[in-house]
Amino acid sequence: MTKLGQWMSTLLALMLIWLCLVQDLLNLGYSQKVHDVLVPLPVYLLVTAGSYSLATLGLRLASFNDCEEAAQELFLQIQEAQADLASKGLKL
Amino acid sequence: MASHSDISGSAGSQRRGVKNPAAQATGTDKYSVLLPTYNERENLPLIVWLLVKSFEESGNNYEIIVIDDGSPDGTQEVAQQLEKIYGPDKILLRPRAKKLGLGTAYIHGMQHATGNFIIIMDADLSHHPKFIPEFIRKQKEGNFDIVSGTRYKGNGGVYGWDLKRKIIRAANFLTQILLRPGVSDLTGSFRLYRKEVLQKLMEKCVSKGYVFQMEMIVRARQLNFTIGEVPISFVDRVYGESKLGGNEIVSFLKGLLTLFATT
Numbered sequence A: 001m002t003k004l005g006q007w008m009s010t011l012l013a014l015m016l017i018w019l020c021l022v023q024d025l026l027n028l029g030y031s032q033k034v035h036d037v038l039v040p041l042p043v044y045l046l047v048t049a050g051s052y053s054l055a056t057l058g059l060r061l062a063s064f065n066d067c068e069e070a071a072q073e074l075f076l077q078i079q080e081a082q083a084d085l086a087s088k089g090l091k092l
Numbered sequence B: 001m002a003s004h005s006d007i008s009g010s011a012g013s014q015r016r017g018v019k020n021p022a023a024q025a026t027g028t029d030k031y032s033v034l035l036p037t038y039n040e041r042e043n044l045p046l047i048v049w050l051l052v053k054s055f056e057e058s059g060n061n062y063e064i065i066v067i068d069d070g071s072p073d074g075t076q077e078v079a080q081q082l083e084k085i086y087g088p089d090k091i092l093l094r095p096r097a098k099k100l101g102l103g104t105a106y107i108h109g110m111q112h113a114t115g116n117f118i119i120i121m122d123a124d125l126s127h128h129p130k131f132i133p134e135f136i137r138k139q140k141e142g143n144f145d146i147v148s149g150t151r152y153k154g155n156g157g158v159y160g161w162d163l164k165r166k167i168i169r170a171a172n173f174l175t176q177i178l179l180r181p182g183v184s185d186l187t188g189s190f191r192l193y194r195k196e197v198l199q200k201l202m203e204k205c206v207s208k209g210y211v212f213q214m215e216m217i218v219r220a221r222q223l224n225f226t227i228g229e230v231p232i233s234f235v236d237r238v239y240g241e242s243k244l245g246g247n248e249i250v251s252f253l254k255g256l257l258t259l260f261a262t263t
Helices: A003-022 A032-038 A041-062 A068-087 B043-058 B075-086 B102-111 B129-142 B163-179 B195-204 B211-222 B246-262
Strands: B030-037 B061-068 B091-093 B117-120 B146-150 B157-159 B191-194 B227-231 B233-235
Touching (some): A068 B157, A068 B233, B030 B129, B043 B061, B043 B129, B102 B195, B129 B227
Parallel strands (some): B146 B227, B157 B233
Antiparallel strands (some): B146 B191
């Protein structure tokens, strides 16, 4: 199954479960308070997922490694390379 | 989410991938570096020098295949000088008449490669050859089919991005969510492949541009090839101009969604 397929089928399954519970198709007969939580649950989950994503992204951006030393090392090696190549006869 | 990539050294799972028993013995491994170039007149001698230095220091057997797509800036002339300096058994020139794209450059290069491992990398000095011995060591350690350089794990990182890094980081995040690829850096193009693995993947990949780097990993996972990761530092463009623009972002998103819907 494609990734899209996996997402669709998972979302569909979750939607069906949610609908079953909200419409009380299984006749579980729960209280109004439980019902009040169930109805907006998908929106709550969406908001939570969105916040979590933003937080993860922010964290990853903040901890992104900045390779100063690598750039400096490269710069020095470029000079070394140019000198060595020139001595070997390279003409640019 | 469960990660299938190996970064700490634990052995990869058993898989029905392709093995190359002859190459397991030390001393018979040869590494072919594919360098597709377009207008890299200034960078080419430098990258070749760094490659030669790295391989001579590590003692691994190698060859460098320069695939130039008819660069108008004289890249081929410089390549010929390098061939004279280092020898035609180490520097192989396999140019093409015009700009034909990365995927076909790899196919073309592989046809001339005598190594049993292929290393692909950028020729613009953003990928440093000093990591190649680490790729090789990692590959042997876990008997991996593929070793991929990652900028996002361990002490991998990037120098020289500002706004770009934010975009790229968000893009990487998106690929992780949508494709769950099992590697931390899906758009990276600094990789070591077993030759037969790369050949198999090239047959299956249909994307163009660098989306195909993403597709390679996705297909590799589908075919149960094992992938190891090595943190690398990525130094953005020392000479030359950068290539990230609105167009690139759009084509990246299109490619990502295509992979999402078809794999």
